[in-house]
Amino acid sequence: MKRRHSVFNHWLCSVLLSLACVLPAKAANDINIHYEKFTLENGLTVIVHEDRKAPVVAAAVW
Incomplete structure (x- = not known):
């Protein structure tokens, strides 16, 4: 069972990385x-x- 999850995780990471390279980034x-x-x-x-x-509130003093 653990091996099956490992293969799926590798496949999912490959798909997500491929999409990140293909999808255009906003200028x-x-x-x-x-x-x-x-x-x-x-x-x-x-x-x-x-x-x-x-x-949410945020304040920054520089």
Whole structure:
């Protein structure tokens, strides 16, 4: 039984790798993310992107 799963896993990996090579990748120019960019009075540049697909919040300060 274990041998059968091993052969199937190898076959599945081969198929997935073949598809990854054949399917075209999206060019960077095709990606369009809407955002707001503004500068606060203290000089801090703020970039805001709102995505309501999932209730997740992220903040990054650099």
